[in-house]
Amino acid sequence: MNKFKKGASSLYLALIFLFLYAPILVLIVLSFNDSMSRTVWGGFTLKWYANLSSNDNIMEALGTTIKITLTSSIFATILGTTAAIGIHYMKKRHTAIMLGATNIPLLNADIVTGISLMLLFTRFTPLGEFSVILAHIAFSVPYVIFNVLPRLQSLSEACFEAATDLGATPMYAFYKVVWPEIFPGVLSGFLMALTMSLDDFTITYFTKGAGVNTLSTMLYTQLRKGIQPELYALSTILFLLAFALLLVINFKGSARKEVVKNEK
Amino acid sequence: MEFIQFDHVSKSYEKQLILDELDLYIKENTFVTLLGPSGCGKTTTLRLLGGFEKPDSGKIYLNGNDITALPANLRPINTVFQKYALFPHMTIEENIGFGLKIQKKSKDYINDKIKYALKLVNLDGFEKRSIDSLSGGQQQRIAIARAIVNEPKVLLLDEPLGALDLKLRQSMQYELMKIKQELGITFLYVTHDQEEALTMSDTIVVMNQGYIQQIGTPEDIYNEPENAFVADFIGESNIIEGIMIKDELVSFLGVQVPCVDKGFGTMKPVDVVIRPEDVELDAPGKGFMDGVITDCLFKGVHYELDVQCGEYEWLVHTTKYFEVGQKVSLNVIPFNIQIMNKPESEDEEVLKEDDQ
Incomplete structure (x- = not known):
């Protein structure tokens, strides 16, 4: 009976992982497929990877994406972290209002956010990379806030006071006592902003204007002509990068816990 | 300074x-x-x-x-x-x-x-x-x-x-x-x-x-708590309204009892504080007041008794066990009766009411 239970649960788990990862697996397999067809295996090749660097369309979109993603994530992290600190020290009622306001961009349909941002931006600035960056900052900030705020809340209020009591200036107390405690939240907020920005299509599409393409919008335009296999290769690389990043974060997290355990 | x-x-x-x-x-x-x-x-x-x-x-x-x-x-x-x-x-x-x-x-x-x-x-x-x-x-x-x-x-x-x-x-x-x-x-x-x-x-x-x-x-x-709040907050006590008849004589709950406090004036309303451990129990009629034990709790070092004397219920600490319903009398030596001024200003009055 027990054996059966165990077998059934492993099977169930295997099925879940299969559904989750089969599409990505197909993509990875296709990136090594020496055939333009999506259904026929034409042998193993690395030529799509080799072709990547010579495809101007892709390289330009990649460059734009990196630029937009990094800039918007960094600014969103700074804004979000300072906002979280501000919200944390507000009066209770104001905190509730601010958190409600922070929630709206998360709940709002991307298409509504996209159109409204476009309408707003066209009034002040031509659409282009800059407007996309502004839009990405706008929708990334809530993710940072929601990653940093719980960290602040778990930090004892008195810790900051204790530091100033021991002679630290407010700046030094923040840097030495508050920052180390909230840093993991800031980092995960930054990584989430990174993912959201990299991932976004709808809002980017409405705010990018003509001539600017990120990877997601370029993929969309390519759909009409049929997707080039180089894009499978690019997607595979991006997936592996994200996967590696995840591994590093998890490993670091558990390593830290391990140290604490050993000291006990 | x-x-x-x-x-x-x-x-x-x-x-x-x-x-x-x-x-x-x-x-x-x-x-x-x-x-x-x-x-x-x-x-x-x-x-x-x-x-x-x-x-x-x-x-x-x-x-x-x-x-x-x-x-x-x-x-x-x-x-x-x-x-x-x-x-x-x-x-x-x-x-x-x-x-x-x-x-x-x-x-x-x-x-x-x-x-x-x-x-x-x-x-x-x-x-x-x-x-x-x-x-x-x-x-x-x-x-x-x-x-x-x-x-x-x-x-x-x-x-x-x-x-x-x-x-x-x-x-x-x-x-x-x-x-x-x-x-x-x-x-x-x-x-x-x-x-x-x-x-x-x-x-x-x-x-x-x-x-x-x-x-x-x-x-x-x-x-020597200065007012009812202090007496009540520091330890347990019996706080009773009384009248200072003259120096070294106070009246409360219908009896007159000698005490050691002076200088309150004559016929002045006061609060009387008596700590529960300062009340001594004796056979009925021997103390200044008779009462009936209504409750007896074991507290480790002592027993905590409630003694009903007419309207007022006394809190008494004693090391001896008493049956509920037993008739006793209360005694307090003058030194252990603490007299406090009644709050005079309205402010003090408010404080006192809020604590209760």
Whole structure:
């Protein structure tokens, strides 16, 4: 009976992982497929990877994406972290209002956010990379806030006071006592902003204007002509990068816990 | 001018007045306890001295210098917080050395100080351990060590033993007194636990609703409470309305009883305080008042009895067992009858009603 239970649960788990990862697996397999067809295996090749660097369309979109993603994530992290600190020290009622306001961009349909941002931006600035960056900052900030705020809340209020009591200036107390405690939240907020920005299509599409393409919008335009296999290769690389990043974060997290355990 | 002086200090939060024109003097090298129920303003007083709050009006002096506007990091005062407030990402060594590092002391000096402080709180050899590997009592000791290595002129303690269990609390009380003796600095201790206050303090300041009710030695506060609030808050007591007929004679509950208090005038309304352990029980008719035992609870060292005498129910502590329903008489020697003035001003009256 027990054996059966165990077998059934492993099977169930295997099925879940299969559904989750089969599409990505197909993509990875296709990136090594020496055939333009999506259904026929034409042998193993690395030529799509080799072709990547010579495809101007892709390289330009990649460059734009990196630029937009990094800039918007960094600014969103700074804004979000300072906002979280501000919200944390507000009066209770104001905190509730601010958190409600922070929630709206998360709940709002991307298409509504996209159109409204476009309408707003066209009034002040031509659409282009800059407007996309502004839009990405706008929708990334809530993710940072929601990653940093719980960290602040778990930090004892008195810790900051204790530091100033021991002679630290407010700046030094923040840097030495508050920052180390909230840093993991800031980092995960930054990584989430990174993912959201990299991932976004709808809002980017409405705010990018003509001539600017990120990877997601370029993929969309390519759909009409049929997707080039180089894009499978690019997607595979991006997936592996994200996967590696995840591994590093998890490993670091558990390593830290391990140290604490050993000291006990 | 005294070592620490609060001069007409007022403080309110969101329009609620916490401290009203507080005047308080504290002598150097004493163990002073601010005692009162929650919301009485004792923690606010401590935080004002620590520099975590600014008064709305009034001045605070330390050693003759006006420190009202001085930020917390520049005051020669250190604090032991209620919830310890240790820095979770630092080792014990780093926690204790935090203040010394800011003062840019040499490494050897810091290490020596850490060793000394850990020895003082009985945690030798804990330097490299992490904070979460410690029990609550140990964390509290570290918090004390972290505060005293900086050699403050005043150590503030904000209900530091509140989270500990009874046994640990008692042993920490003795350790705190020992540390106080060793360091020879001023301790300002905040608690709502009257037993803690009576055990450790040189001087107790009883507070309620932002006002100081009485300042005195533990013996004074316990034996001669100045008003009904203090009598009620410090230990248990029987507080009865009475009339001072003349010097050394008081009337309450329909009987006249000799006492030792003088100078209240004649036929003056007063409050009479009699501690439960000062009431002696005797056979009916032998004391100043007869009654019936209505309740008898075993409390370890003594029995706690309720004795109904007409309208009034007395609280009595005795080491002898009495049956419920047994008829007895009460007796109190004159020395143990404490007479207090009735509150005169309306303000005082309000305070008294609010406590009940």
